[in-house]
Amino acid sequence: MGSRSAAVDAPLAPPRRRGRWYLRLAGPGIAGAVVIVLAVFAPLVTHYSPLDMDPLVRMAGPSSAHPLGTDGFGRDILSRIAYGARLSLAVSLSSVALGGVAGTALGMVAGYFGGAAETLIMRIMDGLLSFPPILLAVFVITFLGPSDVNVTLVIGLLYTPRFARLARGSTLSVRETEYVQAAQALGATAFRVLRLAVLPNVVAPLLVQASLGLGEAILLESGLSFLGLGAPPPAPSWGSMIQEASRFMNLSLWPLVWPAITISMTVLAFNLLGDGLREWLDPRLRGTM
């Protein structure tokens, strides 16, 4: 960061860059890497199963046997966090992928072809956006039933209109460019034009949206689990861990503290990654973000 002079005319000074983007991404990158390592190597991190209950060591604080302590059922917290990381990362990555692919495809089709297809697609997207996200999620989960797959589907559904709007907007401007006209003049099919000429030129803002969506997907997944609408217990999910822990709060705080720190740090890391990516890909934003 370096030292800064507390200039009186601060607003006059040109915006200062806070180091190179890849240096600023180091912190969140490491935090994200820790979570990914936890998720991938969960069985190596701890030899406890996330489901094994040991009634003799309920609500234990950190010890050499259980590095982060145990929860109200005597389950190892580290193990539950590590396996919960698998669930959270799997849900958030696949829901963003789902929403990203579906939304991008719909948005590009709407922007490229226009007409009735565009009207139909974008009206449906507007309809989806007119529900508050958590309400739509709760509502859809009600009739799909609570499970991790359904949570993924719902978050993917929530993300589709965001990607569709972005993709349509960029496609509208790319459609008029000479290289698209050249491709059309050469007789390329619409699919080929979209894939080879349009997609590479609309992908940057979508990537930013995707990276920002990852953190929010983790929040949504654990929020739904907290409400009892995610993966049903006893599956290890960060949200349901906090929900269970907050019922035993007067007995022990450890089961609450660890998942709370984990969720917050993970989402923080993803948000910082998204911000960094946005600043890197969109130089216009430099100085205001």
Place this chain on the structure above:
Amino acid sequence: MPPVGVGPPAGAFGRECRWRGFLFRGDWFLRPAVGSGRAVQKASSEMTAYLLRRSAAAATLLWVVVTFVFFAVYLLPGDPALIILGGLESHPSPEQVAAVHRELGLDRPIVERYVEWLARMLRGDMGHSLITGLPVSSELPVRLSRTLQLIVPATVLAACIGLPAGVLAARRRGTAVDPLVTAIALLGFSVPVFVTGPVLVAIFSLGLGLLPSEGYEPLTQSPGTSLLYLILPACTLAAAPLATTMRMTRSSVLEQLSLDYVRTARSKGLDERWVFTRHVVRNALLPVLTIIGLQVGAMFAGSVLVETIFNWPGMNLYLLQGINQRDYPVIQSVVVVAAVIFILVNLLIDLAYTFLDPRIKYG
């Protein structure tokens, strides 16, 4: 060339006045220039058309949402008749089920029921709870007002801290204040309410024993106790909008600071404080007001977690109860009301924005 002056002519305050093609009112510094008289007239007819179009779009959206909710609920697995006859595990005779179906009108064609349902919703009749038998339209307003009791203080809190903090961060760019505000905002984005809530409870209610950990007390009975119950949920709910407000205010002020008119104002010798408070902040607050409005709209449904954590018997807890008990009229009504509020709030923001900022194209 007309003589060049600075500011509006004398006597312009307190009434409307046109000067060099710009419209000035008593509050002229609040509104950007609108243009010459003819342009104003044209703009106002364009604006009426825009308002009508925007309202029509919102009405269509409302209809789509209401229709979606109606048909989605009938796709739900589970038969409401079974619940009335004693829960999902009961095994009533087919005759009993058929009788309840007839009573509820479930044996009639779905289109007929849909039209009737729409007509009832328009009259404000939302049906009766399958569990308690009480009319939903008498319970829902009570629940809604309790949710509002949570949202209003949270919004005030978020705005009263977020706006000054964001302005300060932009003003003191390059000092320690800026990264501090940015860091707090990032934390507010990243720490979920179901972490903030229990942590606040652990500190203020279990640790210090100052505040109740959950529950609700009507404002009319004992305002003091009711405020005690309100503090933790309202603070928890305020965290996310506070972060958004801070961040948006900061980047909006920074954006305004980089514009040409700021340089003009400075180079004509205006006091820096004047430039900042009268020009930059006033212009910067416009988008922030929109963001705050959007936050309010989002909080109606977003308070579902806060209501769960603090056992606050508001609209969203009503919805969750309805979902757990498969109480279809309750689910339908709450989802419709929440979506209607969300759409109306967004419509109001759009409309307010066009009034506040005449530069907006009515497209």
